[in-house]
Amino acid sequence: MRLTKVVATASIMLATLGSAVVVQGCVGGSKGISAEDKSRLAAYILDSEPADIPHKVDINFENKVHIIGYKVEPELAKPGTDVKLTYYWRCDDTLDEGWKLFTHLHDDASDRTDNLDNNGPIRELKNDKQVLGPDKWEKGKYYVDEQTYKMPDWVKGPELAVMVGIWKGGARLRIIQGPNDGDNRAIVAKIKTGLTVQDDHAANDVPKLNVMKLASNQKIVIDGKDDDEAWKGAVSTGPFVDVGTGKPNTAFPVNGSAKLAWDDNNLYVLFNVTDPDVVGGFTDPKTNKDDFTVTGQPKDWTKETVEMMVDPDGDGDNKDYYELQINPQNKIFHSQFDSYNQPKTEPNGPFGHEDWDPKLKSAVTVQGTLDKSGDKDTGYIVEAAIPWTAYSKAANHPPKPGDTWRVNFYAMKNNGGVAWSPILGKGNFHFAPRFGKITWTVPGMGNRPGDAGAPDAAAAAIRNPLRMLGGLPHGTAAPGQPQH
Secondary structure, three states, X not given: OHHHHHHHHXXXXXXXXXXXXXXXXXXXXXXXXXXXHHHHOHHHEEOOOOOOXXXXXXXXXXXXXXXXXXXXXXXXXXXXXXXXXEEEEEEOOOOOXXXXXXXXXXXXXXXXXEXXXXXXXXXXXXXOEEOOOHHHOOOOOEEEEEEEEEOOOOOOXXXXXXXXXXXXXXXXXXXXXXXXXXXXXXXXXXXXXXXXXXXXXXXXXXXXXEEEEOOOOOOOOOOOOOOOHHHHOOEXXXXXXXXXXXXXXXXXXXXXXEEEEEOOOEEEEEEEEEOOOOOXXXXXXXXXXHHEOOOOOEOHHHOEEEEEEEEOOOOOOOOOEXXXXXXXXXXXXXXXXXXXXXXXXXXXXXXXXXXXXXXXXXXXXXXXXOOOOOOOOOEEEEEEEEEHHHOOOOOOXXXXXXXXXXXEEEEEEOOEEEEOOOOOOOOOOOOHHHOEEEEEEOOOOOOOOOOOOOOHHHHXXXXXXXXXOOOOOOOOOOOOOOOO
């Protein structure tokens, strides 16, 4: 009898404990939203897609979370106007603990950025965690993410870009579909300001990036893939743009972007190129002599390739700069130039000092089938590690933290292309005064451009990758100034 009472009592205690656990349960399992907060935020958690979303989109974060729409009230807001932003999310899979939402608002004309990471009901911080952040979302549920914002008086351009994403530490969930800036920030909306740009100063400035040194435990494996953890947090140029106008050029046959990282030994670069028909095209130099230089290097620029120009002294004087091209076959052209396009010998070179050998490691993966025009390709990835010793004419190699180099990136087809920084009719792809500025940084020198959670002042001080600028095609930059 006594044993029966003990068992019965234990059962009641377990049942009571189980009830308590249910009451204190979590959205998404065991990752922590109280019953009180869940009740308070119930209006922001939906079982089905709202019927009244004014702007539908489909932005896919690693098949785990989608932005399915947004609302801006009012849609035209001059400086000083209060704006309400609403994003509609769908959770397709649960996330690990620690992931948060971020929002960056960028004005291209003034080159300033605001940060709204923890603004809004579901983003309220408790113990440094968003009370209903994406790590607490349930599969199959829809979430209404509201934010309020007063348009600042520093806005100068006709629209303010609203960029949203999901971050944790130095990483962001990758965007695999939908409009984005190339750095895993979804371009959700653009708030019209009613203003016009007063001058073209911003459009003519060369772009700038701060590139953070890898942590000692971060490694990049050169395999032509972008799945290394280090690449997830690496800074991106954002989408390349028209080489002549500095504006997006989606009509060009190829487009792309690049990411950068560095350590004591190497400069790392990752190109991601979109291309519906990936072409290599280089075969036997004995039977196709015109495809190769006199030293046997492929003329990558005549077919398809990515390209990086580096003028390491930082002043863009076109003295002692380097050229590197890698095509979808992983065939490499490399050279060093004393001055603008010099030396060179037409028609088959040498172009510059082709005996410069960077001794790099590179790999390429093709999304599709190389040199098969009948199928549908999506592009290719080029990954490379370039030893700092290759840049022997640099004052410091490796660079010292805070050093600024002049660099440009291109994605090319048939001697034309899209680029990171514009040449704007001033020459061809070798014109170093139009190369962008790369500053090599280390922890403690400030946040990387666009880092989620960066202080407003730091984010505003660093150039946003949305304002990417381009150059002119190698062969058509200006009359009498071809690529080589």
